[in-house]
Amino acid sequence: MSRSLPDPEGSAPASSRETDPQKIPAAFQIEELRVAFGSRPVLHGISLEIPARQVTGIIGPSGCGKSTFLRTLNRMHEFTPGVRIQGRVRLFGEDIYDPKVDPILLRRRVGMVFQKSNPFPTMSIQENVLVGLRLAGIRNRSLLEERLEEALRMAALWNEVKDRLHAPGTELSGGQQQRLCIARALAVRPEVLLMDEPCSALDPIATAQIESLIRDLREHYSIVLVTHNLQEAGRTADFTAFFLEGKLIEFESTKKLFTNPHQKQTEDYLTGRYG
């Protein structure tokens, strides 16, 4: 049964925002990226330029390789047994798979937020936010305090937690815990934020807060957002890439992709014919 295309209301980038991804400097330039687990290929030669300081949504049916793709952008597959990665991923011009690149330093530049919020259970709110800076060897108290407030404000959480910074992170609500994880990622001042279905475990109010936060954060960060929720991509992403069976089918401004897709497969997906 065919359904109508989802309404991308609210997704239209403001008229001042560029809608042609080719005209925006790239955060990531991905060329012929192939990933296989053992003998099983999962990504089949993805080439894509992810524009800087925009939200790029990655959509597609379950199992099409969205998370696998996202994890290649900060070398999260490093320790996956049997993984094979070919092709090139450049971050602001630098090949992130060059043997000279330290994956730990890379992950400070490319932060990640997961589907299920994962504050460290034995740590306070403050410790959770500062853990990355402490691991980086920063001990200066006033700098740590400054970054703590900065990250919590950017994650729109400061006002809710400023009087209980020493309470356990796990005492917060689900939506607050997810914003805490975003603050933790932001505290090290990354250039890019990768988000893997960050709202899928949240109620509609917490989801709306995180989506609004994502839109605000694009002023400072390049964001790649994997979501299986088309409405969420419509509300949040400036540009959207549609993946199917490990291939990139179409990449366009969200408004164009949702209202006037070039590819039949995209239209079939948007109208509910796949997954």
Ligand SMILES: Nc1ncnc2c1ncn2[C@@H]1O[C@H](COP(=O)(O)OP(=O)(O)OP(=O)(O)O)[C@@H](O)[C@H]1O
């Ligand atoms: N570590 C791994 N080892 C082996 N196979 C894997 C591994 N990670 C992912 N895969 C396989 O790769 C394929 C793509 O998985 P991936 O999680 O990237 O898809 P997805 O589009 O994010 O799906 P979903 O929307 O369900 O999260 C799946 O068939 C999955 O089983």
